[in-house]
Each structure stands twice: as C-alpha cells, then as structure tokens.
Amino acid sequence: xxxxxxxxxxxxxxxxxxxxxxxxxxxxxxxxxxxxxxxxxxxxxxxxxxxxxxxxxxxxxxxxxxxxxxxxxxxxxxxxxxxxxxxxxxxxxxxxxxxxxxxxxxxxxxxxxxxxxxxxxxxxxxxxxxxxxxxxxxxxxxxxxxxxxxxxxxxxxxxxxxxxxxxxxxxxxxxxxxxxxxxxxxxxxxxxxxxxxxxxxxxxxxxxxxxxxxxxxxxxxxxxxxxxxxxxxxxxxxxxxxxxxxxxx
Amino acid sequence: xxxxxxxxxxxxxxxxxxxxxxxxxxxxxxxxxxxxxxxxxxxxxxxxxxxxxxxxxxxxxxxxxxxxxxxxxxxxxxxxxxxxxxxxxxxxxxxxxxxxxxxxxxxxxxxxxxxxxxxxxxxxxxxxxxxxxxxxxxxxxxxxxxxxxxxxxxxxxxxx
Numbered sequence: 001x002x003x004x005x006x007x008x009x010x011x012x013x014x015x016x017x018x019x020x021x022x023x024x025x026x027x028x029x030x031x032x033x034x035x036x037x038x039x040x041x042x043x044x045x046x047x048x049x050x051x052x053x054x055x056x057x058x059x060x061x062x063x064x065x066x067x068x069x070x071x072x073x074x075x076x077x078x079x080x081x082x083x084x085x086x087x088x089x090x091x092x093x094x095x096x097x098x099x100x101x102x103x104x105x106x107x108x109x110x111x112x113x114x115x116x117x118x119x120x121x122x123x124x125x126x127x128x129x130x131x132x133x134x135x136x137x138x139x140x141x142x143x144x145x146x147x148x149x150x151x152x153x154x155x156x157x158x159x160x161x162x163x164x165x166x167x168x169x170x171x172x173x174x175x176x177x178x179x180x181x182x183x184x185x186x187x188x189x190x191x192x193x194x195x196x197x198x199x200x201x202x203x204x205x206x207x208x209x210x211x212x213x214x215x216x217x218x219x220x221x222x223x224x225x226x227x228x229x230x231x232x233x234x235x236x237x238x239x240x241x242x243x244x245x246x247x248x249x
Numbered sequence: 250x251x252x253x254x255x256x257x258x259x260x261x262x263x264x265x266x267x268x269x270x271x272x273x274x275x276x277x278x279x280x281x282x283x284x285x286x287x288x289x290x291x292x293x294x295x296x297x298x299x300x301x302x303x304x305x306x307x308x309x310x311x312x313x314x315x316x317x318x319x320x321x322x323x324x325x326x327x328x329x330x331x332x333x334x335x336x337x338x339x340x341x342x343x344x345x346x347x348x349x350x351x352x353x354x355x356x357x358x359x360x361x362x363x364x365x366x367x368x369x370x371x372x373x374x375x376x377x378x379x380x381x382x383x384x385x386x387x388x389x390x391x392x393x394x395x396x397x398x399x400x401x402x403x404x405x406x407x408x409x
Contacts, residue, residue: 039384136384
C-alpha cells in the first residue's frame with residue numbers, strides 16, 4: 001500500500017516543480033534585465049531537472065514513463081498546488097512566488113534527505129545544494145524590491161497578498177499521507193509549515209513586507225485546479241499529443 | 250569483445266563535457282565506474298547539475314565512442330549516490346578550466362556557505378579585484394563575474 005501512496009506524493013512533488021519551471025520559462029526574452037532573463041531560464045531548467053528525478057522515481061513505483069505522465073495526463077489528474085499554475089504575472093509576482101516556493105523546498109529537502117526511503121533521500125540530497133542557489137537569489141531580490149522604491153514595494157505587497165493563501169496549500173497533505181509520515185518517509189507537513197512561516201516571516205519583515213493574515217489555504221485538495229492549468233497544459237501538451245508524436249527529429 | 254577495460258577508460262577519458270570541451274568526463278568525475286560483463290561494457294555516470302541538458306549528449310557520446318572502439322554492447326547507468334561534488338575536479342582539471350577562461354570553483358568540503366565567494370581570481374589576469382554579476386550564467390554550472398582590474402567579464406564554474 002505504501003508504494004501507491006508514495007507514488008502519489010512523489011507525483012505531487014514532480015508536478016509542482018514541472019509547472020513552476022514551465023511558468024519560469026515564460027520569462028525567457030521578457031525579463032526586465034538581461035541578468036534576470038538568464039536567472040529565470042536557469043531556475044526553470046533546474047526545476048525541470050528536479051521534476052525529472054521525481055518523475056523517474058514515480059516510474060519506478062508505477063511503471064508509467066515520465067513523458068506519458070507529463071504529456072498525456074489531463075488537468076484533473078495533476079497534483080500540483082495552484083500556486084505554481086497561476087500565470088506569471090508581473091516580475092514581482094514571479095519573483096515572490098519563486099521565493100515562497102524556494103523557502104518551502106529548502107525546509108522540505110532538509111527533512112527529505114533523512115527519509116527512511118533511500119531513493120527519496122538521495123533525490124533530495126541531489127537537489128538541495130542547487131536549491132541553495134535559488135533561495136539565495138530570490139531572498140536577495142525580495143529584500144531589494146521590498147526595501148526598494150515605492151513602486152517595487154507596492155508591487156511586492158500586492159503579490160504577497162495574492163500569493164500567501166496559495167502558498168499555504170503547500171502544507172495541506174494529500175489524503176492518507178499520515179502513513180508516510182508515520183513511516184518516516186515524508187515529514188509532518190505541520191512541522192514544515194511552522195519552520196517555513198518562521199523563516200519566511202522573518203525575511204518578509206526584514207524586507208518591510210507585512211505577512212498577510214490569511215490562515216487558510218486557497219484550495220485544500222491538490223485535485224482542485226484553476227482554469228489556468230488547463231490553458232497551460234493545452235499549450236505544453238500540444239505537440240506531444242499531435243500526430244507527429246514519436247517522429248524522430 | 251575486442252576492447253579491454255584499460256582501453257575503455259582511455260576512450261572515456263577522450264570524451265569531453267560538451268559544455269566545457271577542455272576537460273574529460275573522467276576528469277570531471279562524471280564517469281564513476283566502468284566494467285565489462287560478457288560482451289557488454291557497463292559505464293556508470295552521475296550528473297553534475299540535475300537539470301544539465303548535456304547529460305543526454307554525454308550518454309550518447311559514451312555509447313558512440315565505445316562502440317567505435319569495438320564494444321559489442323554498451324550500457325550507461327546513472328546513479329545519484331555519492332552526489333557529484335565540484336571538489337572532485339582534479340588540480341589538473343582546474344588548470345584546464347582556467348586556461349579555457351572559466352574560473353575554477355572554490356573548494357568547499359561540503360560546506361554550502363562556501364559556494365558563494367564574493368571574489369574569485371580572474372582567469373585572465375589573476376586579479377581578485379572582481380565582483381559577482383550573476384550567480385546564474387549561460388549554463389547551469391556557470392556564474393558570471395566581472396574583473397575590475399582588466400575590465401573583463403568572465404565566467405566561473407559554480408561550486409556544488
């Protein structure tokens with residue numbers, strides 16, 4: 001029973017990274033400065049690389065190939081949080097989303113490297129130092145924009161008020177996930193949330209950004225999605241689902 | 250089978266990282282192991298950065314090179330443990346990176362706090378009067394610095 005349950009939780013991790021990577025890739029050629037164009041392309045590629053490791057573990061557990069899982073699954077079966085499917089918004093929005101997610105991943109990976117499942121532990125260990133580059137970059141930018149000009153502060157505040165409840169969904173467990181926590185495979189999401197709120201709260205405050213009061217996640221179930229996911233998948237899956245799929249380029 | 254294990258290693262040491270064509274996959278520490286079982290050569294490799302798009306090219310290069318040297322079958326396995334570290338780059342490889350215009354990564358001994366040196370020596374003029382321009386560069390494994398002494402931007406191989 002644990003394999004099926006683990007596969008579902010691994011798929012959620014994979015889907016989060018895949019979609020955030022996809023959204024980040026939309027900045028290629030559009031970022032406000034060249035350095036950030038390059039940075040977001042790197043962030044996107046890293047997230048795709050991390051997603052791939054989780055999809056490979058998902059394949060080991062279920063037999064489903066990553067391409068099939070990614071390109072031939074409908075929105076209703078995706079298990080990502082809504083946070084990562086939202087359109088990229090303005091640059092403050094994308095930067096803050098990436099920061100909130102990076103802070104979550106750093107807290108999460110610090111636990112997962114000690115998972116009782118050896119594959120989960122080694123995948124987390126692989127991702128962890130790469131994620132340190134992300135968090136350093138995005139936390140610096142959050143501070144710079146929060147403490148920067150009136151306009152950057154206004155945009156960051158608007159982004160934070162919009163994103164906060166979406167970010168809280170990262171800590172809403174999938175059904176029956178308690179069994180994996182009991183088996184020391186995955187950490188307790190409540191403990192993760194406390195660590196995340198402490199770290200993120202301190203950094204936002206130091207960046208002159210007020211932590212929103214919302215306590216409830218925007219969506220409870222990872223099966224609930226916005227219309228944005230369907231739009232994203234329609235574009236992302238179009239080539240794979242057309243007749244030319246399988247053609248050697 | 251007309252290829253020996255010594256020839257396998259020699260061939261692998263001739264394959265360069267497609268993004269850094271001056272160091273071999275062996276010098277990079279990407280090739281972890283090679284064995285011959287029956288008529289199959291089994292090569293074990295480990296990725297540098299997880300999302301590195303050159304990984305597939307490297308895998309294909311290994312198969313192509315060993316096949317050309319007489320291997321009947323080549324199998325390339327990927328492992329994540331032990332995790333690749335930029336500390337594995339040999340001193341000789343670091344010198345080659347530098348000659349290629351890439352500042353070598355700082356030795357960190359597993360301490361991630363040492364991943365982000367404020368100043369690294371310019372590979373062109375050796376000055377340490379440099380500043381970081383971006384921790385993200387033209388590939389996942391490169392950061393961009395600027396040398397105030399010789400007024401040149403340069404890239405650094407990132408610590409991992």
